[in-house]
Amino acid sequence: MARKKHENINNEGDVDMTPMLDIVFILLIFFIVTTSFIKEEGLEVNRPKANKSSKSNSPVIVVTINDSGLVSLNGKLVDIERLAARIESYLATNNTNSAVVIPSYDTTHDHVVQVIDKIKTFDHLTISIGK
DSSP: OOOOOOOOOOOOOOOOOOOHHHHHHHHHEEEEHHOOOOOOOOOOOOOOOOOOOOOOOOOOEEEEEEETOOOEETTTTOOGGHHHHHHHHHHHSOOEEEEEEEOOOOOHHHHHHHHHHHHHHHHHHHHHHEE
16 A cells, blocks of 8 residues: 655745845945944024014124135225224224125135134124125
8 A cells, every 4th residue: 555645835935034134234234334424514604683663773793705815894995804803893983783795706714714703703793794
């Protein structure tokens, strides 16, 4: 008597997940390694709060910078090295606490930063950037 072997055949197809998990972990390690966690520094500008009241009549220091880097204080040309002295003499005769810097569209950032640094020497002045 011959016996028949009845094998238990599994007709369901199983998917091996190991290669996919390996690839996911490799990608995770790649993104962790390539991510930079360096904090970039920026320029902090104190912007004035919006007043809902009518315009005050206090004078404002207006500093404009043209595209070639020439600086003017309230419409008069000023050397950038003498800007702080001119602002100080203006503050001696006028009581103000705000300054507006209006750079030209083609002005380099270096010129704008130099002007803002000169104005920042006066702690009580609020600096605004205009168009």
